[in-house]
Amino acid sequence: MHSGLRLDLVAADGPLAGTKITDVSSVGGGCIHQAWQLRLSDGRQLFAKTGTADAFDLFEVEADALTALGQYSDSDVLVVPQPLSLVQLPHGAVLLLPWLPLGGGDQxxxxxxxxxxxxxxxxxxxxxxxxxxxxxxxxxxxxxxxxxxxxxxxxxxxxxxxxxxxxxxxxxxxxxxxxxxxxxxxxxxxxxxxxxxxxxxxxxxxxxxxxxxxxxxxxxxxxxxxxxxxxxxxxxxxxxxxxxxxxxxxxxxxxxxxxxxxxxxxxxxxxxxxxxxxxxxxxxxxxxxxxxxxxxx
CATH class of the missing domain: 3.90.1200.10 (Aminoglycoside phosphotransferase (APH), C-terminal lobe)
Structure with a gap:
C-alpha cells in the first residue's frame, strides 16, 4: 500500500482516525484494483480495496450493490460484507470492508x-x-x-x-x-x-x-x-x-x-x-x- 495512502487513512480527517495501522498485507485475486488486509492497533482486521482517484465511481457502485444484497441476506447462512467506509483521499480511492476469514470447504x-x-x-x-x-x-x-x-x-x-x-x-x-x-x-x-x-x-x-x-x-x-x-x-x-x-x-x-x-x-x-x-x-x-x-x- 502506498505510504501516502496509508497516512491518509489514519489522518485526523481519515476513516481510521484515532487508530494506527500495525500491519498491511497484500491480498491476491484482484484483477482491476489492489486489495489489502489491514491490522489495526485496536485489534480489528479490515479489508481495503484501493485504486486511483478514478476508481471511486467503481467502488461506489460496488458499495451500493453490497448494501442492497445485505438487506435480503440471512447472515446465519450467507454473509455479504457491508461497506464500512468509502472515501476519496489525496492519494487515491479506498473502500473499507470487514475482513472475512475464508477457508470453509463445503458450499x-x-x-x-x-x-x-x-x-x-x-x-x-x-x-x-x-x-x-x-x-x-x-x-x-x-x-x-x-x-x-x-x-x-x-x-x-x-x-x-x-x-x-x-x-x-x-x-x-x-x-x-x-x-x-x-x-x-x-x-x-x-x-x-x-x-x-x-x-x-x-x-x-x-x-x-x-x-x-x-x-x-x-x-x-x-x-x-x-x-x-x-x-x-x-x-x-x-x-x-x-x-x-x-x-x-x-x-x-x-x-x-x-x-x-x-x-x-x-x-x-x-x-x-x-x-x-x-x-x-x-x-x-x-x-x-x-x-x-x-x-x-
Missing part, C-alpha cells in the same frame, strides 16, 4: 444462502427489471435503466450494449437485431419475478467462511431473473454439487433452464470478449451463432 450454506437471498428479494421487488444507475461488470460498463418485461431488459440493457462494442462476430446489424428480438420474445414468454441478483457470480466472487457460512462479494447487481446468477456459476466452474443441491432445495429449477443458462452466459462471454479479446471472441461467436439457429427453429 451447502453458500447455495442455500443465495437461494434465500433471491427468495427474500422477490417479496419486495420493484415490479420491473434493471438497476437505478449505470454500473460495471468487472471493468466493463453495465448500463442502468428499467424495463417492465424481462426479455426486453436482458436484450436491451445487457446484450445490445455488448454486441455494439464487439463488431467481430460475423453478424450484420440486421441479423443482430433479429437475434435480439428473438431473445426478447422468448424470454418475455416466461413469468419472471424480479429478483436481486449478484450479477457477477463466478468462483472468485464467492466462497465459504471458516465457520461454514457462505459469502459473496464484488457484485454487479441488478433486478433480473434469478437464473442469471446460476448461469454464471456454470461458466467458469468452482461450484460444488452441494451448492446446487442446497439452492434447488429452496428454489427448485424450472423447465427449460439449461437453454436459458446459455442465453444468459452469452452476456458474460461478450463482456470478456470486449475486455480481453483472444479466445473469448471465438467463444462468443460460437455461442451467438448456436443461439441464433435455435431462435430460427
Amino acid at each position: 451447502q450454506f453458500l447455495g442455500r444462502g443465495l437461494a434465500l437471498l433471491h427468495q427474500a428479494s422477490r417479496e419486495q421487488n420493484p415490479q420491473r427489471f434493471g438497476w437505478h444507475r449505470d454500473g460495471y461488470i468487472g471493468a466493463g460498463a453495465q448500463p442502468g435503466g428499467w424495463r417492465m418485461r424481462w426479455g426486453d431488459a436482458f436484450a436491451d440493457l445487457r446484450l445490445r450494449p455488448q454486441l455494439k462494442l464487439c463488431n467481430r462476430l460475423g453478424m450484420s446489424p440486421a441479423e443482430e437485431e433479429a437475434f435480439l428480438n428473438g431473445v426478447a420474445d422468448r424470454l418475455n414468454q416466461r413469468e419472471v419475478i424480479p429478483t436481486l441478483v449478484h450479477g457477477d457470480l463466478w468462483g472468485g466472487n464467492a466462497s465459504s467462511l471458516m465457520d461454514g457460512r457462505g459469502t459473496v462479494y464484488d457484485p454487479a447487481s441488478w433486478w433480473a431473473d434469478a437464473e442469471v446468477d446460476l448461469a454464471m456459476t456454470r461458466l467458469f466452474g468452482g461450484f460444488q454439487q452441494h451448492f446446487y443441491r442446497s439452492y434447488d432445495a429452496v428454489l427448485p429449477p424450472k423447465p427449460g433452464v439449461e437453454e436459458r443458462l446459455e442465453i444468459y452466459n452469452l452476456y458474460h462471454l461478450l463482456n470478456h470478449a470486449n475486455l480481453f479479446g483472444g479466445g473469448y471472441i471465438n467463444q462468443s461467436r460460437a455461442c451467438l451463432q448456436g443461439l441464433a439457429r435455435q431462435m430460427m427453429s
Whole structure:
C-alpha cells in the first residue's frame, strides 16, 4: 500500500482516525484494483480495496450493490460484507470492508444462502427489471435503466450494449437485431419475478467462511431473473454439487433452464470478449451463432 495512502487513512480527517495501522498485507485475486488486509492497533482486521482517484465511481457502485444484497441476506447462512467506509483521499480511492476469514470447504450454506437471498428479494421487488444507475461488470460498463418485461431488459440493457462494442462476430446489424428480438420474445414468454441478483457470480466472487457460512462479494447487481446468477456459476466452474443441491432445495429449477443458462452466459462471454479479446471472441461467436439457429427453429 502506498505510504501516502496509508497516512491518509489514519489522518485526523481519515476513516481510521484515532487508530494506527500495525500491519498491511497484500491480498491476491484482484484483477482491476489492489486489495489489502489491514491490522489495526485496536485489534480489528479490515479489508481495503484501493485504486486511483478514478476508481471511486467503481467502488461506489460496488458499495451500493453490497448494501442492497445485505438487506435480503440471512447472515446465519450467507454473509455479504457491508461497506464500512468509502472515501476519496489525496492519494487515491479506498473502500473499507470487514475482513472475512475464508477457508470453509463445503458450499451447502453458500447455495442455500443465495437461494434465500433471491427468495427474500422477490417479496419486495420493484415490479420491473434493471438497476437505478449505470454500473460495471468487472471493468466493463453495465448500463442502468428499467424495463417492465424481462426479455426486453436482458436484450436491451445487457446484450445490445455488448454486441455494439464487439463488431467481430460475423453478424450484420440486421441479423443482430433479429437475434435480439428473438431473445426478447422468448424470454418475455416466461413469468419472471424480479429478483436481486449478484450479477457477477463466478468462483472468485464467492466462497465459504471458516465457520461454514457462505459469502459473496464484488457484485454487479441488478433486478433480473434469478437464473442469471446460476448461469454464471456454470461458466467458469468452482461450484460444488452441494451448492446446487442446497439452492434447488429452496428454489427448485424450472423447465427449460439449461437453454436459458446459455442465453444468459452469452452476456458474460461478450463482456470478456470486449475486455480481453483472444479466445473469448471465438467463444462468443460460437455461442451467438448456436443461439441464433435455435431462435430460427
